[in-house]
Amino acid sequence: MRVGEEFDLGALNAWIATYAEEVGTVSAAEQFPGGFSNLTYLLKADRGEFVLRRPPIGVVKGSAHDMVREYRVLSALASRSIPAPRPIGLCDNAVLLGTPFYIMERVRGTILRGASGTTPGAFTMRRLSEAFVETLAAIHLVDSSDRVIAELGKPDGYVARQVGGWSKRWDSSRTDGAAAMDRTARWLTSHQPAESGACLVHNDFKYDNLVLDSADNSKIVAVLDWEMAALGDPLLDVGTSLGYWVEAGDHPAFRSLGLGVTSLPGNFTRAEVWEKYLERTRRPATDPTFYYVFGLFKIAVIAQQIFARYQKGLTTDERFARLGDAVQLLAATAERAAKTGAISAIS
Numbered sequence: 001m002r003v004g005e006e007f008d009l010g011a012l013n014a015w016i017a018t019y020a021e022e023v024g025t026v027s028a029a030e031q032f033p034g035g036f037s038n039l040t041y042l043l044k045a046d047r048g049e050f051v052l053r054r055p056p057i058g059v060v061k062g063s064a065h066d067m068v069r070e071y072r073v074l075s076a077l078a079s080r081s082i083p084a085p086r087p088i089g090l091c092d093n094a095v096l097l098g099t100p101f102y103i104m105e106r107v108r109g110t111i112l113r114g115a116s117g118t119t120p121g122a123f124t125m126r127r128l129s130e131a132f133v134e135t136l137a138a139i140h141l142v143d144s145s146d147r148v149i150a151e152l153g154k155p156d157g158y159v160a161r162q163v164g165g166w167s168k169r170w171d172s173s174r175t176d177g178a179a180a181m182d183r184t185a186r187w188l189t190s191h192q193p194a195e196s197g198a199c200l201v202h203n204d205f206k207y208d209n210l211v212l213d214s215a216d217n218s219k220i221v222a223v224l225d226w227e228m229a230a231l232g233d234p235l236l237d238v239g240t241s242l243g244y245w246v247e248a249g250d251h252p253a254f255r256s257l258g259l260g261v262t263s264l265p266g267n268f269t270r271a272e273v274w275e276k277y278l279e280r281t282r283r284p285a286t287d288p289t290f291y292y293v294f295g296l297f298k299i300a301v302i303a304q305q306i307f308a309r310y311q312k313g314l315t316t317d318e319r320f321a322r323l324g325d326a327v328q329l330l331a332a333t334a335e336r337a338a339k340t341g342a343i344s345a346i347s
Helices: 009-019 067-077 122-140 158-173 179-190 234-244 252-256 270-281 289-311 318-340
Strands: 026-031 039-045 048-054 087-091 101-105 199-201 210-213 216-223 230-232
Touching: 009 026, 009 087, 048 067, 067 087, 067 101, 122 199, 122 210, 122 216, 122 234, 122 270, 158 179, 158 230, 158 234, 158 289, 179 289, 179 318, 199 234, 230 234, 234 270, 234 289, 252 318, 289 318
Parallel strands: none
Antiparallel strands: 026 039, 039 048, 048 101, 087 101, 199 230, 210 216
């Protein structure tokens, strides 16, 4: 475990004995190295392997780090056709580990986090692109009458709240000047489209939040990281996915951030992701520019929030040291897309 992100295994086992007996006794815990937000740990117990999730150190509020909320979403999804880990136990107070946390099943499989010699070939990537769109569309078709899902937010005015909320998060987390971020925030405010409906949205749907079948990497066996799930506009959700979707002609720095798997041969382009989604959900043709710019801006703010915590010494994860540069790159890309109206790759 990273320094400052450890927890008392004895105290955890005492809690498990009362509230999560299915787990048994945990003999060892390791921290997953990936991910940039909530902290995730592998628990090795006498009854199998499980996963523990808790907020990052130094974060005391915000729905994205609300373990109770995420646990309830997973519980609601357990009876649906959406592939997601099964939740097992929830501790809704900070007494035990210093933060609320929950335990869920471990879903085994492959997670794509960067191009390598073992990356699937073009045919598999094409089929995975198709499964990506199909799964996102399926999430958006989940019956929102479920009480837990219905309580995830108020759909009316969702776009305006998202633009305003992420702009405020940018203002409160900025550490250095980024004029392009300020200009993009103003552009988003003045170019908001009409609402396109309301449904369950994942809000962080990307390749490395998917667990793939190890025997067939084109099949999705679980969708992870539901902490930002909400009841909101589905096209904003697609826009966030487009923001993460790197193409071969994009700035090489995107691939150095571990976002390059989508640029490999066989993958859809961003335009194809958008078109296939509209086709799958039978939505009318819609200009994707606003949604793509919003996705880039939102991802930049998330990166900035993590970078700010790193600069304050609240995390020792050295991966976060370069996120300041990522914010600048995302901001410049968003501003260019806003000016050109193009979501295609820009060299």
